[in-house]
Amino acid sequence: MDINKKLLPIILPAFLIIVWYILTDAFYIIPAYILPGPINVFSACWTLFASGKIMMHTTSTLIKVFLGIIIASVVAIPLGIILGWSETLDRLTSLIISILRPIPPISWIPFAILWFGIGLSSSVFVIFIGCVFSVLVYTIDGVKRTDKVLIEAAQTLGAKNWDILIKIVLPSALPYIVSGLKVGVSIALMCTVSAEMIASSKGLGYMILTASQLFQPGTVVVGMVIIGIIGILFDYIFRKAQDKIFW
Amino acid sequence: MAIDVKKVSKTYIRKEENFTVLNNVDLHIEDGEFVCFLGPSGCGKTTLLRIIAGLEKADDGEVYDRGELVTGPSKERGFIFQQYSLFPWLNVLDNVMFGLKLNNKSSKAENLATAEEYLKKVGLSEFKYNYPHELSGGMKQRAAIIRSLVNHPPILLMDEPFSAVDMLNRHNLQDNLITLWKKINSTILFVTHDIDEAIYLADKIVIMDKNPGRIQEIVEVPFERPRQRESEEILKFQDKIEGKLAQWEL
Incomplete structure (x- = not known):
């Protein structure tokens, strides 16, 4: 069994x-x-490993994903807490957020190149755009769902506004924030590869694109598989985190 | 004088209809009294308690807590909710220490000692590292009560705190509460719809009127503590209170 x-x-x-x-x-x-066969793919994988290229491109992609997520979290979590807390600010911004959110992050690439040039920062910008909205929207939702009784309980125990935000609203929204990050990361991974294909000279997306131009289908498949594995790893990490957080 | 309620009125608008929950209510409660508010749901007793706590604003009138105007919630007036209100992300010990940590008056070791002492009083020492979802309903309310009491609130407001607990546990909780109350000398305002509970606990019972939002009568409970739950005298007294509440049945 x-x-x-x-x-x-x-x-x-x-x-x-x-x-x-x-x-x-x-x-x-x-x-x-x-369609390249498995032997072709494994030999491509071996060559890429031996030359160290695979490590270089994978690390480059991972660094961009991490930077993108971290910057998006730093912006979206505090902003989401404020917007979820203040009804006025939420109403003020909700239209802008709902207009910007469905725009595919990839369509920001022309601006990314204009503003940041080719390289790390423009990819990071596209990844940031890709996950900032899901983290933001989930955080706002989590804050709004805070049980009113818990806030009132804290108030009658002597908590003032700031304590309530940090000690009640934030922990109670945390499961939602983690869900937002989980969704954000999977979007980020897709954005990274697309961004690298256009606005970068390093990373798995770049590797896939150049391999296809040089007619190396084995390398393309290796790149795709690695992206899949990174996705599984992130999913695993977030599931573990959620197990710990969901009480 | 612990609590002074002066001409408090409150009206809710529900589906474009006005519901008067409190209508010009005056009430005086002395220091150290245990007062129960008795009446069925919807008679305004919870609203009155929430206004006294500062959790809700009155449309008219004021509440004074030992001479000071109540403008919002404060740790001077502890509140025990009908719903479970422990913070689910903190274990029992951290829940109990929540107020102590906020007020930052004493050292960590002192806070810990205070929390442990109260946990022991209500028999929760073994469960201090458990999380709220691992506790029974009665244990959750016990923890919520001492979470408030470690702050030494001069006033403790309780909104049907035991209504979700089965009868045997409810009796235990009531005995527990009386023991704690004698030690801490707080004034307790306790909302209930259970006549037995009011008679067992209170010095005075405030009976709410059917005519919405008014107090019908304040009855003194003439029994010494520790009280019996079912003596002849008590049954007689119970009939008397039931008679006063009979108008609600109409």
């Missing part, structure tokens, strides 16, 4: 890899220029 549970998620991917192998490297049913 227990083994079954652990094995079950692996069965399908393993089966797909075998089918993939049969279709490509084993019997050449699909030609390599349409």
Whole structure:
């Protein structure tokens, strides 16, 4: 039973890899220029590892994602707490936020290049745009959902406005903030790769784009798989954090 | 004089209709008294308690706490809510120390000692590292009560605090409360719709009037403590109070 549970998620991917192998490297049913086989991908992976390129591009992408998320959190969490707390400010800003939020972050790339040039900061800007709104909206929501009884309880225990914001509203909104970060990170990862394809000379997105231009489909697949793995890792980290926070 | 309520009125607008919950209420409560407010839900007793606490504003009139005008909530007037109000992200000990840490008057070690002492009084020492969701309803209310009491509030306002607890536990909580009250000498204002509870706990029972938002009568409870729960005298007294409340049935 227990083994079954652990094995079950692996069965399908393993089966797909075998089918993939049969279709490509084993019997050449699909030609390599349409879909590279697993052997091709593994050898590309090996070359990239040996040259250290894979580490360089992965670290570069991770650094951008981290910087983007950190800056977005620093802006969105305090702002979200203020907007969630003050009805006037919330009304004042809600239209702007709802207009800006659905704009695909990638469409900011031209401005990112104009303002920050090609390189780290313009990618970080696009990632920031990508996750700032989800963190902001989730934080506002979390603050608004603070149980009124908890605020009143704190007031009758001697808490003033500032104490209430820091000691009641913030912890009670924390599960929502983490959910916002979780959504933000997955958006950020997508933005990073797109941003790197246009406005960067480093990172997994750049690696994928140059590989496709140089006709190295194996390298493209390696880049895609690494992005997927980073996604899983982030998801895992946030799920662990949520387990700790949701009481 | 602990609490002085002067001509307090409050009206709610619900679906464009006016509901008068309190109509020119005057009330005086002496230091150290245990006063119960008795009446069914919707008679304005909770609103009156919340206005005394400063959690709500009266449309008209004022409340004075030992001579000072009440303008907002304060730790001078502890409040125990009907709903569970422990902070879910803090364990029992940190919940109890919340007020002590805020007021920053004593050292960490002193705060800890005070909290432990109160936890012991209500039998929660073993559970100090548990989180609220791991406690029973009665334990949560016990923790909420001492969270307020560690602040030494001269006034303690309680809004049907035991209504969500089963009967056996409720009796325990009532005994616990009486013991604590004797030690701390606070004035307690206690809202309930349970006649037995009011008779067991109170020095005075404030009976709310059916005519919305008025006090019908204030009855002194003539029994010495510790009280019986079911003696003949008490049953007689209970009938008397029930008679006064009978108008509500109409």
